[in-house]
Amino acid sequence: METFMLDRQDLPSFLAACEKHRRVHVPVEEAPDHFIFKPLAEATDQPVALHYLRTALPPKKYFFPAEEVLYRFDADGYHPQQPDLPPMILFGLHPCDLHGLDVLDHFFSRDYPDRTYHSRRQQAWLIGLGCMPDEHCFCQSQGTEHVDGLYDLFLWDLGPQFYVMVRTEAGHDMLHMARALFKPVSQANQQAYLALLKKRRQAFTLHMPVADLPQVLEVKQDCAVWDKIGETCFTCGACSMVCPTCTCYDMLDRMDLSGQCGERCRKWSSCLFRDFDRGAGDHHFRRDRGDRVKNRYYHKEHGYVNGFGKPSCTGCGRCITACPAGIDVISVFTKVRRACGGEEEVVS
Amino acid sequence: MNDPLQPLTAMLVSRELLTEDTALFQLALADSRGVGPNGMNHKPGQFVMLSVLGAGEAPFSICHAASDVPILQLCIRRVGRLTERLFELPTGSKLGLRGPYGNGFPLERMVGQELLLVAGGLGMAPLRSVLQAVMAQRDRYRRVVLAYGFRHKDEMLFGPELIALGETGHLELHFAVDHPMADQPFTAMHGHVGQLVESLTLDAAETTVALCGPPVMYKGTAQMLREKGVWPQKTFMTFERRMSCGIGQCGHCTIGYRYSCKDGPVFSAWEARGLREAWEQEAYNDASQ
Ligand SMILES: Cc1cc2nc3c(=O)[nH]c(=O)nc-3n(C[C@H](O)[C@H](O)[C@H](O)COP(=O)(O)OP(=O)(O)OC[C@H]3O[C@@H](n4cnc5c(N)ncnc54)[C@H](O)[C@@H]3O)c2cc1C
Ligand code: SF4
Ligand code: SF4
Ligand code: FES
Numbered sequence: 203m204e205t206f207m208l209d210r211q212d213l214p215s216f217l218a219a220c221e222k223h224r225r226v227h228v229p230v231e232e233a234p235d236h237f238i239f240k241p242l243a244e245a246t247d248q249p250v251a252l253h254y255l256r257t258a259l260p261p262k263k264y265f266f267p268a269e270e271v272l273y274r275f276d277a278d279g280y281h282p283q284q285p286d287l288p289p290m291i292l293f294g295l296h297p298c299d300l301h302g303l304d305v306l307d308h309f310f311s312r313d314y315p316d317r318t319y320h321s322r323r324q325q326a327w328l329i330g331l332g333c334m335p336d337e338h339c340f341c342q343s344q345g346t347e348h349v350d351g352l353y354d355l356f357l358w359d360l361g362p363q364f365y366v367m368v369r370t371e372a373g374h375d376m377l378h379m380a381r382a383l384f385k386p387v388s389q390a391n392q393q394a395y396l397a398l399l400k401k402r403r404q405a406f407t408l409h410m411p412v413a414d415l416p417q418v419l420e421v422k423q424d425c426a427v428w429d430k431i432g433e434t435c436f437t438c439g440a441c442s443m444v445c446p447t448c449t450c451y452d453m454l455d456r457m458d459l460s461g462q463c464g465e466r467c468r469k470w471s472s473c474l475f476r477d478f479d480r481g482a483g484d485h486h487f488r489r490d491r492g493d494r495v496k497n498r499y500y501h502k503e504h505g506y507v508n509g510f511g512k513p514s515c516t517g518c519g520r521c522i523t524a525c526p527a528g529i530d531v532i533s534v535f536t537k538v539r540r541a542c543g544g545e546e547e548v549v550s
Numbered sequence: 551m552n553d554p555l556q557p558l559t560a561m562l563v564s565r566e567l568l569t570e571d572t573a574l575f576q577l578a579l580a581d582s583r584g585v586g587p588n589g590m591n592h593k594p595g596q597f598v599m600l601s602v603l604g605a606g607e608a609p610f611s612i613c614h615a616a617s618d619v620p621i622l623q624l625c626i627r628r629v630g631r632l633t634e635r636l637f638e639l640p641t642g643s644k645l646g647l648r649g650p651y652g653n654g655f656p657l658e659r660m661v662g663q664e665l666l667l668v669a670g671g672l673g674m675a676p677l678r679s680v681l682q683a684v685m686a687q688r689d690r691y692r693r694v695v696l697a698y699g700f701r702h703k704d705e706m707l708f709g710p711e712l713i714a715l716g717e718t719g720h721l722e723l724h725f726a727v728d729h730p731m732a733d734q735p736f737t738a739m740h741g742h743v744g745q746l747v748e749s750l751t752l753d754a755a756e757t758t759v760a761l762c763g764p765p766v767m768y769k770g771t772a773q774m775l776r777e778k779g780v781w782p783q784k785t786f787m788t789f790e791r792r793m794s795c796g797i798g799q800c801g802h803c804t805i806g807y808r809y810s811c812k813d814g815p816v817f818s819a820w821e822a823r824g825l826r827e828a829w830e831q832e833a834y835n836d837a838s839q
Contacts, residue, residue: 272555273556273557275601275603275646277603277644278559279557279558279559279644279646280556280557280558280601280646282553282556309799310799312798313797313798313812314552314554314797314798314799316555316799317553317555449799449801450800450801450802451794451795451799451800451801452794452800452802453606453607453794453795453800454606455601455603455604455605455606455607457604461604464603464604466607471800471801471802473801473804478792478801478802479791479792479802480792481790481791481792482627482629482630485765487765487791487805500806501804501807504806504807505804505806505807506807508806508807509807509808
């Protein structure tokens, strides 16, 4: 891996140089404390939000959009629609979101690679951006605090300068879009980078012990806590929509007015929705809200670990800030441990 | 890239009513490449995703054993939006078809065993494909028993076919009905299929079971089979969940960390131990079969 320094005031020039080759998308503060990824070209009077921590929607929105038309159908059959995402650079991904994309990449490539996901994903180059955790971040607990190999280029914010890591050929290509801006790294720069990592490591205030969670959950499947949590959950599904690794979807056929043709769409769904598991004869396997809440959390820290070898929660904290009922993943698991007489795990 | 979500075109060749609300549909692929839209032969217990223009898509079990004829047979009950449309379509109509999906029943593991097929209601549909495959190679299996429960004589699926098979001596038939009728052309126990299975004498240690029916029949029947001495590794059941993709993506069919579309729909009682939602919890709603 190659490393370089980039002066803080040169970042806009670098992004502008990139924009000449590919559309660049950046995080901006759309409203106070409301961050979104947005095309640089449309953010003319908005600065890149280098201080942001979590965008409202994770980067999955680019590759697995909230709604997409997969096919147009008519009497001749189902005609695949091509996604229209042009080659792009997604700037400013924090480690948790890079891990989130890694989960999605893997999920959508297993037995049957997903056509539209991959055609979009292959169009994107990723630039990571280091961050300082707030009180809702727990990526350190989830083991997604650092990334290796999931980005093309990565910037650590050292204040006056960025410490830049070039990981892939695409990263090298981006560097060369404005090669003159990138300076050599001194020993003092390296020390500043390591000091930043140390400061960041110590800045985490939220901790959730997860290593034994699959075992704890396995033993404690029957737990009254889930019904209690279910009583407060609105089953609005917000937690799934904002989650970088939630992938559940519905298929929807929409007829045109002619009644002769139409389109088949794929839409985000959520296992919290009442109809999610409704089968023939109005049979439900998770009729109670508590069962559905439990299903989501089990999927993240138990089921996914069993099936895929790691949790599907990146610790980004989005579901904590998005939940209108104030249900948060940390206290959920703390309550489960506690209610079942398990040893108290502290959340400091 | 091969796109598993894209339906290919099939044609409705015929529809034959089997009961008041259930019919046998025969479909042909537009390009007559063979059974199954991928041109492959399917395994008994696998299913296809069937699309009706504008009405959507739903999973249906393939209800016959693989053959060289490029025809697909599905036994479908009229229960809602999509199936209503299916029952109205004129023959010759075009349909979307993809698959076959799912793991199917492990027939190889049944060789040399006594076979017990347990069907409840529409569960006869996928088991018919098992039965046909077994009958095609009858000498590889020992005793073959079908225990089939349904509401009353008019709800029986494939009756003449089954009775004819019984008469050859290759298949031992046992029926259970909820509502006995005087003019039944067969003898049947009055009760549900679980009670019927309980009354059977089995060489338990040498028996493999294939079970398919409404969710309510699973727990009790599997438990009772276990008590009779049938190994949970040899009790195979289909867990049919709502499905939107059929390929392990949409999440609708998950039971714990397993996808019933991809890892199933057939699971052994042994595999299903940890899948509590599958059957260890009481079914919430006595779904009609
Ligand atoms: C593996 C598998 C095999 C099946 N095999 C058969 C078969 O051989 N014959 C048969 O008649 N039926 C079978 N079913 C059930 C059949 O798929 C449903 O009855 C069918 O979806 C009903 O569609 P509908 O639109 O007419 O019903 P509605 O009740 O109007 O359903 C509306 C929508 O709800 C969803 N839905 C409701 N019930 C189910 C369900 N059980 N599974 C999946 N989605 C559901 C679908 O999206 C459906 O389009 C099978 C189901 C599965 C999972
Ligand atoms: S965001 Fe909160 S209230 Fe909404 S479904 Fe998720 S847990 Fe329930
Ligand atoms: S479960 Fe919550 S904290 Fe974990 S990745 Fe999803 S949104 Fe982030
Ligand atoms: S049907 Fe979509 S995951 Fe199984």
